[in-house]
Amino acid sequence: MDYDMLRSLSKKKRKDLHPMNREAFNELIFKKLLLLLEYREIDSLFSYVSLPEEVDTKPILNYAFQKGITVAVPRVIDKGIMSFFRINNFNDLEEGNFKVLEPVLGLEEIRPTNSSVIIVPGVAFDHNLSRIGYGGGYYDRYLGQFSTTKIALAYSCQLVDPIEIREHDVAMDYIITEEKIISK
Template sequence: MNSDQQKQVLRQMMRKRRLENPASPDALAALIRNIFSIITPMADVKKVGCVWPLPGEADLRPLYAALTDLGHEILLPETTPKGTPLVFRRWSPDCVMLAGRFGTMHPDGVTDRPDLILVPLLAFDRRGNRLGYGGGYYDRTLSQISCRSIGFAFAWQEVARVPLGAYDQPLDWIVTEKEALEREGGEGGAE
């Protein structure tokens, strides 16, 4: 089986597991605390690229409010046409949200460039690799924007090895409700 076929099998398995493992309020709160504790010491991070949750994904919106209270700008991605990187738009708690591609939502705001991007995923491994949904949007975006990246997941989403393709981009951090894993050679802070 080639890498693309391995990814498809793993995607199907992880989507099924996600339905079987809904996040508890305690696990979600711990995930948000762990992400917050990684971001706040990063003095050079002012603009954080976040994500509006899709069904089944961790809802990090309480994190956005906490970061906004500290003076961070929150940017949310607009899902662009296939083959192009994401475009990030400024978000505020009272902004108008617009429907995007694949059931996504993005702000009706001006575009901007994040200093750090929070990246959703279906599966991860301890080497900082992630399995996304298959569109390549985050890999294209991370290859074109020089910024730090934090993948967020729950501990049950860890696998021994994520199959890799030629264009896959490793993440600087993977943060779960249980731990924060910094990729060796990544740009993140201390674990």
């Protein structure tokens, strides 16, 4: 199955999740993520702000704010290019491209370190830690520059047969679903 078909099928499955299941799954995924992070000394969390049909990232952002961990969120700065900017709370966000919440202009741009964790969005994932994003290549271009820990959050319905990877695709280090943590 090609990327467009996988993307479409996975989005439909994700959209069709019952709201009660989605809420319960979000909580399970958040708890698994906290267990994974508990054994790491992270200095910064780089994460997207989730859309309603994605795994909810707001609890992990709140967790990082409360723990004093630096939080950075992406903003599209040019066609196909994004950068991450430090935010101190949700008031530092505004609606940007694709109706995604992005940092307001004027905030400090920061780059991940070896002690950072990047939460990566996606539409479909496989057990080989591959992902299919939304089709713009923003994350693959960005992630290719760093050797930071990459974690994808997904519902089990987003797991598919092996994805045929392309040269520029960047694999995840972990994929966390409500059922399991997939790692190398």
